[in-house]
Amino acid sequence: MDQTSTLEKVLRRVAISLVILFFMFPIFWIVLMSFQTNETILRVPPSIVFEPTLSNYVALITGRLETQAGTLEVNFMSNLWNSLFLSAGSVAVGLILGIPAAYAFGRIKFRGSEDIAFTLLSFRFAPPLLVLLPLTIYFQKIGLADTYFGLIWVYQLIVLPLILWIVRGYFEDIPADIEYAYRIAGHSWFSTFRKVALPLAMPGIAAAGLLAFIFAWNNFIFALVLASADKQPVTVGALAFVTASGIQYGQVAAGIVLSILPTLALALYAQRYLVEGLSLGAVKG
Amino acid sequence: MSIQLSDVRKSFTNDLVLDGVSLDIPTGETLVLFGPSGAGKTVLLRLIAGVIDPDGGRIIVNGADMEGVVPEDRGIGMAFQNFALFPHMDAHANIASPLTARRETRSGIKARVKEVATLLKIDHVLAHRPMELSNGQKQRTALGRALAAEPSILLLDDPLRNVDAKLRFEMRLELPRLLKEQNATVIFVTQDYKEAMALGDRIAVMGDSGIVQIGTPEEIYLRPSSTRIARLFGDPTINLLDVVPEIGAHGPIIQLSGREIAISGSYAGAVGQACSLGIRPEAIHFVEPGAPGAFPVEIEAETPLNEKTVTLAATRNNREILVSRPSGAPGPDRGSAHVAFDMGNALLFDLATGARMIGTDAPANEMSK
Numbered sequence: 004m005d006q007t008s009t010l011e012k013v014l015r016r017v018a019i020s021l022v023i024l025f026f027m028f029p030i031f032w033i034v035l036m037s038f039q040t041n042e043t044i045l046r047v048p049p050s051i052v053f054e055p056t057l058s059n060y061v062a063l064i065t066g067r068l069e070t071q072a073g074t075l076e077v078n079f080m081s082n083l084w085n086s087l088f089l090s091a092g093s094v095a096v097g098l099i100l101g102i103p104a105a106y107a108f109g110r111i112k113f114r115g116s117e118d119i120a121f122t123l124l125s126f127r128f129a130p131p132l133l134v135l136l137p138l139t140i141y142f143q144k145i146g147l148a149d150t151y152f153g154l155i156w157v158y159q160l161i162v163l164p165l166i167l168w169i170v171r172g173y174f175e176d177i178p179a180d181i182e183y184a185y186r187i188a189g190h191s192w193f194s195t196f197r198k199v200a201l202p203l204a205m206p207g208i209a210a211a212g213l214l215a216f217i218f219a220w221n222n223f224i225f226a227l228v229l230a231s232a233d234k235q236p237v238t239v240g241a242l243a244f245v246t247a248s249g250i251q252y253g254q255v256a257a258g259i260v261l262s263i264l265p266t267l268a269l270a271l272y273a274q275r276y277l278v279e280g281l282s283l284g285a286v287k288g
Numbered sequence: 289m290s291i292q293l294s295d296v297r298k299s300f301t302n303d304l305v306l307d308g309v310s311l312d313i314p315t316g317e318t319l320v321l322f323g324p325s326g327a328g329k330t331v332l333l334r335l336i337a338g339v340i341d342p343d344g345g346r347i348i349v350n351g352a353d354m355e356g357v358v359p360e361d362r363g364i365g366m367a368f369q370n371f372a373l374f375p376h377m378d379a380h381a382n383i384a385s386p387l388t389a390r391r392e393t394r395s396g397i398k399a400r401v402k403e404v405a406t407l408l409k410i411d412h413v414l415a416h417r418p419m420e421l422s423n424g425q426k427q428r429t430a431l432g433r434a435l436a437a438e439p440s441i442l443l444l445d446d447p448l449r450n451v452d453a454k455l456r457f458e459m460r461l462e463l464p465r466l467l468k469e470q471n472a473t474v475i476f477v478t479q480d481y482k483e484a485m486a487l488g489d490r491i492a493v494m495g496d497s498g499i500v501q502i503g504t505p506e507e508i509y510l511r512p513s514s515t516r517i518a519r520l521f522g523d524p525t526i527n528l529l530d531v532v533p534e535i536g537a538h539g540p541i542i543q544l545s546g547r548e549i550a551i552s553g554s555y556a557g558a559v560g561q562a563c564s565l566g567i568r569p570e571a572i573h574f575v576e577p578g579a580p581g582a583f584p585v586e587i588e589a590e591t592p593l594n595e596k597t598v599t600l601a602a603t604r605n606n607r608e609i610l611v612s613r614p615s616g617a618p619g620p621d622r623g624s625a626h627v628a629f630d631m632g633n634a635l636l637f638d639l640a641t642g643a644r645m646i647g648t649d650a651p652a653n654e655m656s657k
Binding site: 178180181183184185186187188189190191192194199202203 | 334337338339358359360362364365366368370372373374375376385386389390433437
């Protein structure tokens with residue numbers, strides 16, 4: 004028995020290692036690439052032995068890209084800032100609009116509530132490009148094209164349904180009696196929402212916010228169509244590395260590493276809210 | 289404060305829960321709502337608390353119509369069956385929640401919470417969150433939260449349901465004193481008839497979307513208005529024997545095991561009707577064969593409980609009856625025996641409808657012996 008269980012343990016570890024290796028390898032490879040020049044990257048056969056260089060990061064941060072064809076201006080750092088601003092702004096607006104809406108959909112059964120909630124979800128059914136073409140014309144007419152405001156508005160198509168549907172479920176999971184108890188104790192409905200419903204739905208809000216941030220961060224097509232160079236996020240900005248003299252793999256890799264960092268930081272920060280149990284011990288049990 | 293309900297109706301989708309409930313609870317009374325689950329007891333409490341609205345009828349608290357009055361303005365304390373504690377707040381904050389709503393001073397709140405917690409013996413766990421509390425402590429915290437603001441109306445929704453037997457017994461003893469100290473008008477919901485009898489000044493029995501009988505515990509126990517209510521109260525349950533009253537030499541009689549047994553002359557109107565004779569096990573006694581009203585039975589089984597002994601016996605017509613006697617009281621445990629009914633405590637019900645037949649000479653609230 005002992006031997007088989009040891010064997011089992013070893014096999015399990017090997018299996019887990021393989022899975023991790025499979026998923027982490029591309030990221031690991033990208034991190035390696037970001038410390039190499041294009042020549043070492045394109046070496047045949049590839050090797051993980053190389054002399055690390057920070058030139059890719061320096062190029063991105065200073066905004067000057069040296070290629071064989073000459074010096075190119077890249078505004079990667081401003082792209083990164085745009086991504087951060089657009090994603091954070093969209094999630095903030097999405098939370099401000101989505102949480103009260105989710106509470107209303109979850110708690111108050113009003114005429115047509117299900118239909119409205121479903122309509123909001125259906126925004127995500129259509130291929131983005133199909134929505135974007137008419138939107139572009141509207142936006143140009145009313146002067147919203149190529150503005151942060153306009154972009155954050157369009158980003159609501161991505162973040163709002165997500166936040167609404169995730170948070171709504173969490174609100175529905177809070178036993179209504181807990182809120183009734185707070186009302187009966189003498190608190191207004193708004194204070195009940197703020198002091199009882201919101202804290203209890205916090206894990207859901209954190210999860211929805213994080214997910215919405217990732218979706219907004221990774222969005223490509225909306226910004227490509229609706230924004231010009233100075234408003235573009237990293238996803239669109241990375242196209243600049245496809246230059247006349249070839250693809251700058253090193254800089255692309257360094258750009259990816261830099262653009263992973265904010266999401267990673269946010270995920271680590273949100274983790275403590277994610278793990279907190281919902282209504283553990285609230286009712287009998 | 290007094291509570292009046294008049295013709296209160298409530299249904300959920302197509303399910304009629306309350307069909308015209310009227311109630312009048314004077315200030316300071318403890319009214320027990322008793323009935324099987326699904327009878328609408330909790331719904332009634334919620335209507336009074338204002339967290340759901342009635343479809344019709346009026347709810348009047350201390351003379352003021354509660355229509356359109358939000359729950360936070362009703363000045364009611366409520367304890368929920370499932371406790372409904374705030375999981376993200378410690379016991380102290382839970383109990384303090386009605387006080388913070390009234391913007392009392394920090395030190396005032398602290399003192400009051402301490403006082404309530406000491407009364408309920410949970411002052412040592414005030415810093416714990418609900419998930420760290422035992423069921424009994426949760427129940428006391430929920431009760432403390434309801435009591436903290438000294439509301440003049442207390443709604444207690446089966447607060448002893450989810451606690452263990454020992455604590456339930458203790459609380460059943462403590463609660464009446466606690467409630468009297470509060471001097472509040474109390475509505476207490478329970479499914480346990482002993483709890484109902486122990487705590488209620490009056491008991492309102494609910495069933496079939498409304499109140500089917502309301503009265504003092506004694507009235508409900510001794511004069512239940514139907515066989516259904518009679519069966520809900522009492523352990524072991526009441527004996528129900530199908531009989532047809534006849535005219536005897538000195539008035540109406542019934543036949544039991546071939547013996548004629550006289551019933552109250554006031555039941556003369558029931559002669560010839562199919563009836564159910566209801567008699568509590570403790571109103572049947574083992575007697576000597578020659579005693580008045582004695583008839584023979586065969587003993588089938590005996591169950592000694594701690595405080596009483598319950599005997600299952602069969603009559604000559606093979607009808608089973610339960611006989612209960614205090615432990616230690618002499619009685620046969622097997623073979624043949626004779627029993628006699630204490631006919632003063634016997635009730636007649638209409639066999640078809642189950643409704644109790646009220647004798648012609650009986651006042652409306654007759655015979656509270």
